[in-house]
Amino acid sequence: GESVGLHLPTLSVQEGDNSIINCAYSNSASDYFIWYKQESGKGPQFIIDIRSNMDKRQGQRVTVLLNKTVKHLSLQIAATQPGDSAVYFCAENRKGNQFYFGTGTSLTVIP
Amino acid sequence: EAQVTQNPRYLITVTGKKLTVTCSQNMNHEYMSWYRQDPGLGLRQIYYSMNVEVTDKGDVPEGYKVSRKEKRNFPLILESPSPNQTSLYFCASSLTGQGRNSPLHFGNGTRLTVT
Numbered sequence: 001g002e003s004v005g006l007h008l009p010t011l012s013v014q015e016g017d018n019s020i021i022n023c024a025y026s027n028s029a030s031d032y033f034i035w036y037k038q039e040s041g042k043g044p045q046f047i048i049d050i051r052s053n054m055d056k057r058q059g060q061r062v063t064v065l066l067n068k069t070v071k072h073l074s075l076q077i078a079a080t081q082p083g084d085s086a087v088y089f090c091a092e093n094r095k096g097n098q099f100y101f102g103t104g105t106s107l108t109v110i111p
Numbered sequence: 112e113a114q115v116t117q118n119p120r121y122l123i124t125v126t127g128k129k130l131t132v133t134c135s136q137n138m139n140h141e142y143m144s145w146y147r148q149d150p151g152l153g154l155r156q157i158y159y160s161m162n163v164e165v166t167d168k169g170d171v172p173e174g175y176k177v178s179r180k181e182k183r184n185f186p187l188i189l190e191s192p193s194p195n196q197t198s199l200y201f202c203a204s205s206l207t208g209q210g211r212n213s214p215l216h217f218g219n220g221t222r223l224t225v226t
Contacts, residue, residue: 034214043115043201043217044154089153091215098169099215101146101154 012108019077021105023090028071032093035064035075038104039086047075047088077107085109113138117202117218124192125226132187132221134202142205143185144169144215145177147198154201160185192225199223 013019025033031052036044050057050064050073057064063076073090089104115136124130136143144159146169156169160179174196176188185204189196199222203215 036217041219043203043219044215046214046216049214091154098156098159099154103151103153 010106010108012110013080015082015109015111016079019075019080019084019107021075021077021088021107023073023075023102025071025073025090025092027092027094027100028068030092030094033064033066033073034091034093034099035062035073035088036091036101037084037086037088044089080107080109082109082111113216115202115204115216115218117200117221119221120219121222123224123226126193127191130189130192130223132189132200132202132223134185134187134218135183136185136202136204136216137183138204138206138216139182140204140206140216141182142207142213143179144203145175145185145187146201146203147171148201148220149198157187157200189223192223194225197223197225 034049035047037047038044048059048062048064050066061078065074085108087104087106089102091099091101093099118133141162145157146154148154155171157171157175158169158177160166163179163182166177166179179185199220201220202218205213205215207213
């Protein structure tokens with residue numbers, strides 16, 4: 001199938017800095033996007049979602065930005081903490097009930 | 112606590128020996144799905160279910176079966192496992208099958224090794 005997410009494989013940030021994780025999607029018909037966090041030995045955990053009629057959505061310390069023109073999604077994490085170290089990946093919803101997932105970016109927070 | 116529960120967490124088996132991985136959710140979700148996660152490939156959908164007695168193939172259904180006799184349970188069955196089914200499997204559920212404003216909630220995974 002089509003690939004979701006041209007992720008950088010790894011990202012290292014200093015504790016307290018802001019992190020930006022990017023994701024590119026290929027299907028312009030996708031209308032719902034989610035960011036997940038996956039820690040070692042655990043299942044993916046929902047972080048934040050956004051619909052295609054929005055450009056930005058904020059949660060607690062996280063912001064998702066959606067640029068439909070270039071089919072790009074980003075996750076911003078403010079004041080990154082050691083507990084934020086994990087793999088992050090985006091998911092796009094294309095056909096109502098099927099999600100397609102990127103391969104993920106591994107975030108390492110340096111104390 | 113709202114959750115998706117998979118069992119077992121780890122499973123080692125031999126080629127051809129039938130196995131079942133159970134999945135249960137306590138959130139009254141209509142939609143349930145199975146994924147496998149392999150290095151460099153991300154999560155790929157095996158089967159999904161929109162509701163009781165309604166199941167459909169995902170992107171990689173070959174070698175797998177599912178059933179949805181009750182709303183809360185969605186077992187994954189491997190009738191004759193092969194080594195290429197060695198993977199990390201995740202069950203997920205969401206409130207509705209439409210996917211809009213309805214994120215997937217995942218279990219903690221089952222690591223299957225087929226020798």
